[in-house]
Amino acid sequence: MRGMILALSYADTQAGIGLTATGAxxxxxxxxxxxxxxxxxxxxxxxxSMNKVLNESDMPPPWAVRDMLSHLKLLRREKKTGCCRLNVVGTP
Structure with a gap:
């Protein structure tokens, strides 16, 4: 739950969570x-210590956070910008 709240806060302050071409x-x-x-x-x-550069595939917890936030419709993927943004009800 804490990870989901932190991810939502990050998405809000950083204008979304950037995604790779594969959606990670x-x-x-x-x-x-x-x-x-x-x-x-x-x-x-x-x-x-395992890797100098970490990708989402190197760390399973962000997968669960992203999947739950998408399932709960708290984040939506924007194809134009290639990132996930907060899904605020009542905004275009």
């Missing part, structure tokens, strides 16, 4: 998530 969250967000999410049993140093 971009590295900028993943690196931010490593620093701000509390990973059970891992520190950010542990995660970076």
């Amino acid at each position: 969250m971009n590295r900028k967000f993943v690196h931010w998530a490593v620093a701000h999410f509390h990973w059970l049993g891992y520190t950010s140093e542990d995660l970076y």
Whole structure:
């Protein structure tokens, strides 16, 4: 739940979460998530010791966060901009 709230806050302050061509969250967000999410049993140093550059596929928790936010219709994917933005009810 905390990860979902943090992701929504990030999307709000950064004008969305950037996506790759395949629809995965971009590295900028993943690196931010490593620093701000509390990973059970891992520190950010542990995660970076495996790879210098982390992609969404290297870390399963952002998958669940993205899927739940999309399923709950809190984020929507914009094809024009290639990012996920907050889905605010009542806005065009």
